[in-house]
Amino acid sequence: MNTSAHQRPLIAIDWGTTSLRGARLGPAGQVLxxxxxxxxxxxxxTGQFEAVFHELFGNxxxxxxxxxxxxxxxxxxxxxxxAPYCPCPAGFAELGQHLLWxxxxxxALVPGLRCLGTxxxxxxxxxxxxxxxxxxxxxxxxxxxxxxxxxxTHSKWAQVQGGRVTDFQTFMTGEVFALMSQHSIxxxxxxxxxxxxxxxxxxxxxxxxxxxxxxxxxxxxxTLGLFDRLSAAxxxxxxxxxxxxxxxxxxxxxxxxxxxILIGSNTLxxxxxxxxxxxxxxxxxxxxEATWAGLFALASAC
Amino acid sequence: MNTSAHQRPLIAIDWGTTSLRGARLGPAGQVLxxxxxxxxxxxxxTGQFEAVFHELFGNxxxxxxxxxxxxxxxxxxxxxxxAPYCPCPAGFAELGQHLLWxxxxxxALVPGLRCLGTxxxxxxxxxxxxxxxxxxxxxxxxxxxxxxxxxxTHSKWAQVQGGRVTDFQTFMTGEVFALMSQHSIxxxxxxxxxxxxxxxxxxxxxxxxxxxxxxxxxxxxxTLGLFDRLSAAxxxxxxxxxxxxxxxxxxxxxxxxxxxILIGSNTLxxxxxxxxxxxxxxxxxxxxEATWAGLFALASAC
Numbered sequence: 001m002n003t004s005a006h007q008r009p010l011i012a013i014d015w016g017t018t019s020l021r022g023a024r025l026g027p028a029g030q031v032l033x034x035x036x037x038x039x040x041x042x043x044x045x046t047g048q049f050e051a052v053f054h055e056l057f058g059n060x061x062x063x064x065x066x067x068x069x070x071x072x073x074x075x076x077x078x079x080x081x082x083a084p085y086c087p088c089p090a091g092f093a094e095l096g097q098h099l100l101w102x103x104x105x106x107x108a109l110v111p112g113l114r115c116l117g118t119x120x121x122x123x124x125x126x127x128x129x130x131x132x133x134x135x136x137x138x139x140x141x142x143x144x145x146x147x148x149x150x151x152x153t154h155s156k157w158a159q160v161q162g163g164r165v166t167d168f169q170t171f172m173t174g175e176v177f178a179l180m181s182q183h184s185i186x187x188x189x190x191x192x193x194x195x196x197x198x199x200x201x202x203x204x205x206x207x208x209x210x211x212x213x214x215x216x217x218x219x220x221x222x223t224l225g226l227f228d229r230l231s232a233a234x235x236x237x238x239x240x241x242x243x244x245x246x247x248x249x250x251x252x253x254x255x256x257x258x259x260x261i262l263i264g265s266n267t268l269x270x271x272x273x274x275x276x277x278x279x280x281x282x283x284x285x286x287x288x289e290a291t292w293a294g295l296f297a298l299a300s301a302c
Numbered sequence: 303m304n305t306s307a308h309q310r311p312l313i314a315i316d317w318g319t320t321s322l323r324g325a326r327l328g329p330a331g332q333v334l335x336x337x338x339x340x341x342x343x344x345x346x347x348t349g350q351f352e353a354v355f356h357e358l359f360g361n362x363x364x365x366x367x368x369x370x371x372x373x374x375x376x377x378x379x380x381x382x383x384x385a386p387y388c389p390c391p392a393g394f395a396e397l398g399q400h401l402l403w404x405x406x407x408x409x410a411l412v413p414g415l416r417c418l419g420t421x422x423x424x425x426x427x428x429x430x431x432x433x434x435x436x437x438x439x440x441x442x443x444x445x446x447x448x449x450x451x452x453x454x455t456h457s458k459w460a461q462v463q464g465g466r467v468t469d470f471q472t473f474m475t476g477e478v479f480a481l482m483s484q485h486s487i488x489x490x491x492x493x494x495x496x497x498x499x500x501x502x503x504x505x506x507x508x509x510x511x512x513x514x515x516x517x518x519x520x521x522x523x524x525t526l527g528l529f530d531r532l533s534a535a536x537x538x539x540x541x542x543x544x545x546x547x548x549x550x551x552x553x554x555x556x557x558x559x560x561x562x563i564l565i566g567s568n569t570l571x572x573x574x575x576x577x578x579x580x581x582x583x584x585x586x587x588x589x590x591e592a593t594w595a596g597l598f599a600l601a602s603a604c
Contacts, residue, residue: 119512121505123522124529154487154521171517172486179481184474185456203423210421213552214516215473215545219456220425227426243517250515 008067011060012295013053015074016040016129021291024060029296033060041079049080050102061106068107069295072129075100075109085114085126091164092135092301110298115167125170129291130156133263134165136294137286141261147251148261149283151268153178155247171247180218181239189225194233196240198274203230204241205248205275214246244275259284310369313362314597315355317376318342318431323593326362331598335362343381351382352404363408370409371597374431377402377411387416387428393466394437394603412600417469427472431593432458435565436467438596439588443563449553450563451585453570455480457549473549476570482520483541491527496535498542500576505532506543507550507577516548546577561586 010025018040024033037056044052060066075083083100090113099108112128130150137148144163150156153175158168180186207217221239224230230238259282262269269285276283312327320342326335339358346354362368377385385402392415401410414430432452440448446465452458455477460470482488509519523541526532532540561584564571571587578585 117522119509119514121509121512123509123519124525125521126525126528169514169518170521171515172520173517175486176478176482176517176520179485180478183481183485184477207421207423207425210423211552212421212471213473213548215475215478215549216471216552217425218474218478219427219472220419223426223428226428246515247517250513250518 008065008299009063010296010299011057011066011068012292012299013057013068013070013074014072014129014132014291014295015070015079016072017042020056021288022057022060023292025292025296029293031292041073041076049074053080053107066106067299069099069110069299070107071110071132071291071295075111076128079109081109083109083111085128086111086131088113088115088168089161089164089166090131091162092298094164095131095135095298096301110295113165113168115165117169118167125168127156127158127168127170130158130263131165132294132298133286133290134158134160134294135297136290136292137261137263138163139297140286140290140293141284143258143261145257146261147257148263149272151244151262151264151272157251173243173247177240177243180221180243181236186218186221186235186239189222189232190236190239191232192236194231194236196271197234197237200230200234200237201241201271201274202278204238204243205245205278206241207238208242208245208249209279214242217242217246240271241275244271248275248279258282261286263287263290310367310601311365312598312601313359313368313370314594314601315359315370315372315376316374316431316434316593316597317372317381318374319344322358323590324359324362325594327594327598331595333594343375343378351376355382355409368408369601371401371412371601372409373412373434373593373597377413378430381411383411385411385413387430388413388433390415390417390470391463391466391468392433393464394600396466397433397437397600398603412597415467415470417467419471420469427470429458429460429470429472432460432565433467434596434600435588435592436460436462436596437599438592438594439563439565440465441599442588442592442595443586445560445563447559448563449559450565451574453546453564453566453574459553475545475549479542479545482523482545483538488520488523488537488541491524491534492538492541493534494538496533496538498573499536499539502532502536502539503543503573503576504580506540506545507547507580508543509540510544510547510551511581516544519544519548542573543577546573550577550581560584563588565589565592 012023014021020037020039022035023031074080086098098111101108113131114126117123146160148158155171155173262285314325316323322339322341324337325333376382388400400413403410415433416428419425450460457473457475564587
């Protein structure tokens with residue numbers, strides 16, 4: 001990264017669906033100060049984004065040299081303003097060209113990415129916010145080629161070649177896990193407060209690699225409980241392994257491209273890391289620092 | 303079927319989780335009278351099953367010759383009394399041997415079936431109530447060998463050879479459809495009141511046959527809406543095709559065993575019938591009459 005290109009103070013903002021995080025970065029990209037608010041875009045009335053931004057980050061913007069980059073759902077149709085998706089393949093240069101300047105030279109929205117699926121129907125896929133984490137993690141890992149995984153409500157798997165995202169896929173793993181454990185008949189069998197059980201997690205993972213559909217494998221959560229093969233606490237970990245395993249089942253990771261890069265919370269990256277290693281894939285993990293590193297690298301490049 | 307063996311009046315009861323249906327059958331198995339109540343086992347307090355039964359069907363039982371067979375969740379741990387699952391392979395003879403007599407010679411609970419999965423972990427599977435519909439439909443179709451599908455909240459696929467259920471699998475298709483369309487982010491994109499759209503249904507079905515996981519294909523409901531490729535009403539049918547297609551994707555139907563037998567409501571059997579034919583499988587459908595035919599045939603055999 002060419003840090004010399006970026007001399008201005010950077011205000012880095014990650015404005016998601018349910019949360020809003022901001023950091024003031026120093027000249028080498030270090031976090032000088034950070035703020036966290038439960039003010040995701042769902043809580044902001046239409047037309048109030050600028051006011052909320054100035055209420056929460058206005059004093060940081062008093063520096064006349066400050067540059068602010070905002071990633072995440074703030075750039076969606078339901079956000080501050082719609083920043084059209086940048087088509088893949090896309091790297092820093094393409095993202096920089098597609099920034100949507102709210103105040104020229106001062107505040108910009110980072111666009112999300114879109115790609116056309118490789119299936120016969122070319123079903124599109126999209127991300128907003130994860131692209132910044134991807135570029136941040138690549139920078140932190142010093143890599144230009146990688147498979148990256150961002151586990152979550154809607155997990156993303158991205159392929160990067162020569163520093164550009166060439167293709168990616170979304171998996172509704174986290175949301176399906178929440179719905180099945182909280183709202184389905186399986187919820188009656190599960191103890192959500194149980195500690196993570198590694199053996200049960202691997203049993204779910206192995207089950208998911210068996211032939212047949214996940215719509216069938218899910219019912220095992222019920223029958224394994226019914227026949228007392230697993231306890232209510234273990235079934236929770238079993239379900240987690242089953243769904244993460246289904247996500248991993250269809251992945252082809254190019255062994256030559258180095259370890260898979262995981263980006264996310266410790267809880268999730270630990271589970272995915274266990275699962276990937278169980279299936280024979282090496283991996284490395286990054287946390288929230290990937291967002292700040294990505295926005296800093298983007299500011300330096302644009 | 304040996305109707306001569308069964309001379310006594312039969313009271314046939316299907317007591318499920320959310321509904322309770324009963325029919326008084328004539329000597330040839332014809333329905334003389336039927337009753338339907340929203341009194342599934344979830345509405346009956348522990349210890350009150352006999353009282354509820356006599357309140358709703360007591361006058362039918364006044365005939366001293368009447369025989370009553372009850373199938374469904376009334377025989378579960380949460381029901382009237384637990385009738386242990388009958389192990390597969392099982393036909394009429396095995397079911398008859400495993401009847402749980404609540405009043406000897408007068409009232410019996412039909413046990414459900416259990417089987418051991420063919421996966422490496424031999425994960426068990428279970429059904430309660432569907433076994434009676436299966437035998438009823440086989441009798442109505444005059445067949446001893448078939449693949450049968452009972453679509454619903456928890457769809458069942460059963461293999462029958464020589465009149466005995468050898469193996470079956472449960473799929474949580476209906477429950478996942480309800481959760482995704484009502485409680486997930488996809489619900490925001492769907493119009494649940496939209497009429498069934500056959501083209502969108504087939505598009506979902508085709509999508510589900512593409513490589514990759516259903517956890518990824520589900521996200522297409524969001525992106526196809528986002529890019530205005532399908533309307534909110536069409537997306538509902540697309541999701542239906544996607545999930546039914548995922549259920550069908552992993553099935554191997556022995557073409558030599560004759561058309562697949564579908565048992566269920568008209569709405570569901572129509573969709574499964576469209577899907578099966580689209581994928582090249584012949585099928586025939588049966589409705590509620592399968593339950594009465596199954597209990598009548600069981601009464602005749604026991």
